[in-house]
Amino acid sequence: MYIQAAVDYLVALTTGSMTPGSVGTLYFPPGNYRIDMPIRITSTFNGAYTFCSINIIGDAPPFGRGSLHGASIVVSYTDKPAIIIQCGRAVRLENLAIIGLNNWPAAWSKAHASFAAQIDSLYDDATFLAQGVTDDSRYAPYAGICIDPFCSPAPLDVYPGLDDFYILSGSGTSGSSSIFIERCHISGFVVGIAISPNQFRVPDPDHPAQTKVVNTQNAENISIASCNISSTKTAIAICQDQSRNVICTNLVVTYAKHAIDCTHYGKGTGQPPSIFGADIGWVKYLFSTSGWGGRAVIAGLYCEVVLSIGVLGRGGYSFDGCNFNLICSSTRPTVGYHLANLGQATFNTCSFGIMTPTTSDSVPLWIFGGLMSFRDCEIGTPSRADNALPFWIHGAPHKVVFDNTVLVQSPVESLFSSTVTVEHMSSVVNQTMLPGCFFHALLDDPDELSPRWVAGGRRSIQLGDAAATNLTIKSDGTATFEPLAPGVVAEGDLIYLRKGYANVVEPEMYSNVQFWPVIGKVTKVAPIDPNNPDQEVVTVGWVPDYVAKGAGANGRPPGAGDMLSVVGFYKVHSPTTSTELVNNTNGKGEIHNVSSAHAWKKGDRIRDVRSPGLPALLPDNTYVAEDPVGGIIKLSQKVTPSSGRVIRFYDAEVRMFSSTQVY
Structure with a gap:
């Protein structure tokens, strides 16, 4: 009073x-x-x-x-x-x-x-x-x-x-x-x-x-x-x-x-408000904005123990020098999105990473939307790097620009950019690159032709539909399925499900937004029966919560016609050759006397350069089954043996620009 x-x-x-x-x-x-x-x-x-x-x-x-x-x-x-x-x-x-x-x-x-x-x-x-x-x-x-x-x-x-x-x-x-x-x-x-x-x-x-x-x-x-x-x-x-x-x-x-x-x-x-300096923790979502045509600058924001960046609604956002240290449950599904961008967002010199409270797993970042740019950023948690992609973008990935952004991976980090400058061409050992990436050597070497570019688009390996592969999605954030062919799915692969999910983004104003999701990251590949390695069961982790809850936009759970596939980007490796390709006693291929075995890691896809008129020696979608030791690369599938002739191996298709001098 x-x-x-x-x-x-x-x-x-x-x-x-x-x-x-x-x-x-x-x-x-x-x-x-x-x-x-x-x-x-x-x-x-x-x-x-x-x-x-x-x-x-x-x-x-x-x-x-x-x-x-x-x-x-x-x-x-x-x-x-x-x-x-x-x-x-x-x-x-x-x-x-x-x-x-x-x-x-x-x-x-x-x-x-x-x-x-x-x-x-x-x-x-x-x-x-x-x-x-x-x-x-x-x-x-x-x-x-x-x-x-x-x-x-x-x-x-x-x-x-x-x-x-x-x-x-x-x-x-x-x-x-x-x-x-x-x-x-x-x-x-x-x-x-x-x-x-x-x-x-x-x-x-x-x-x-x-x-x-x-x-x-x-x-x-x-x-x-x-x-x-x-x-x-x-x-x-x-x-x-x-x-x-x-x-x-x-x-x-x-x-x-x-x-x-x-x-x-x-x-x-x-x-949305503009923010200059912030420290945020123990929060589920940083943002739930509508935008309504507004623009905001968020600079110097630091967060940890946060589940998701949240929803960026209509409008524009410029994030500068922000650290997004997210966290994820070890026993539940992930949040549906670590970032849902429904407007325009630019991230400059920002870092993104996810940890769990009880494990050392590398958790992928689930991003939805388009009209984004990542410039001079870092994606992934350095202390928990593995050989998998540290993120995936649902929605409109073709509208996303990467410029000089580091992907935290093992054995070496990748520079994700439309153009990449390296010291020598031999400096590119094992690097994930964007389709169409133009890369060249700063130090000119007549033995290393430069510049080069990555041909093709994103990786997509068809696995069959949810019914045929017995896809089972569990409430604890995991899923299992049985590939129709062995040796095709590797640990660390991202699994896409061609099925729409609605009402993913709250509140109700975004009920018409549909996700066609990557449902998780492969954490384990094992034989169903140890005596029959040709029948495998794949375990997927970090399933988003809306997928774990069951029905999609059509009101039914995944089934017939809902196709599964492995998605990702291709890797550029050091030039690799061998003259000896054999099958071991387990019926799987091995490459002996490999020239650049150090350039390959468990889970890397590998294929051979096909000679005109000759079939491929490695089946499609073969991957490296173990980290190479002693110049030997062990493979996931049976191969066509070869000895004596030089075989070249690669993953990303790298091509030369014309070397004709114009000026």
């Missing part, structure tokens, strides 16, 4: 003033200030809200929910904001700890003692709400700070006990501008900061017999600086598309489903 009276008095000092004057400042000395109703920064004139201004300042920058803060506003309820700003102009909140009752990590950490169990629980939406706290009010979320919640007529859901405050906002759609939230700690709410969550119906002037849905506008030029937002379901919710120039600097977010959410509250069309 006394706090509200002080706010009303100070706001009244400047409301309606047409001459410069001091803006009222409310200072909170150190202490806990318990409230049972929201602190409202509002002013009314003739029954409508009018613009108002105030500074509310605490004693010192807070840190955490505990004792390391000066002034703490502590709420006693779970259904209204702590602070409301309506039609604010140049309102500043500084050095405040704002504490609510949605402290879900307290009970959660006790119920999930191990790190692995805590990671598993981040998959479940119920995790982000403490007992007694609900998230059933799209237009009236339980928020630490709520900007422009009120409107008239009132929306479908309103804050209980605040019905009388739902009056016209200015002319009807007026909103706040120039709001500064600085050095605040906000913890224990459903939404940390909610911006314009209202929506209401008014007569439609173009159709007099009808109404149309509108919302307050403005809520722009908002600065969120050096704030820590913790223990929420959504840290920052931007709810409508007039909220332009929302800027976050030095932002810290922990323990939330969404760090930035522009889709689940209010109109659900919020503009």
